[in-house]
Amino acid sequence: MRKNLALIAMGVQNPEQIARFATYMVDNTDILRIIYDRKKGSILPVSKKFKFPQIKKSTMVDSGTRRTEVLYESSNEFRNAVSELEQLMDERADSHNVSQLIAEEVRALEEDVASRIDYIKSLVEKI
Numbered sequence: 001m002r003k004n005l006a007l008i009a010m011g012v013q014n015p016e017q018i019a020r021f022a023t024y025m026v027d028n029t030d031i032l033r034i035i036y037d038r039k040k041g042s043i044l045p046v047s048k049k050f051k052f053p054q055i056k057k058s059t060m061v062d063s064g065t066r067r068t069e070v071l072y073e074s075s076n077e078f079r080n081a082v083s084e085l086e087q088l089m090d091e092r093a094d095s096h097n098v099s100q101l102i103a104e105e106v107r108a109l110e111e112d113v114a115s116r117i118d119y120i121k122s123l124v125e126k127i
Helices: 005-010 076-126
Strands: 018-026 029-036 047-053 055-062 067-073
Touching: 005 076, 018 076, 029 076, 047 076
Parallel strands: none
Antiparallel strands: 018 029, 029 047, 055 067
C-alpha cells in the first residue's frame, strides 16, 4: 500500500522534506500550512498553504419545533492530510528516539570496553 496518498493528491512531492505543519481556520475554511526543511539556496518554497472549505451540515436541534442549526465540519481530505502528516511526524520522532538509544548504547559499550582494557593492563603490570 502506498503511503501519503492524501499528500500526494494535494501535490506534495517530497514528504520527507516536511519539517512541521500548522492548521487553523478562517471563515469556515480549514487551512493547512506545511513548512519544509529546504537546503540553503533552494529555489523551492519554504512553506505552502492549502485551503479546504468546510462542509455545511444542517442538524435538527429540536424535533418538536423542527428547529435546525447549521454546523460546519472539516472535509475528509483535510482530516486525511492532517492524519498522514501526524503519522509522518510520529515516525520521524520514533526514528530519532531509536538513533538516540543506539548512540547511548554505543557510549556505554565504549565505557565498558575502556574499563576492561584498564583492568587487563593492571593485570599485566602485576606479572
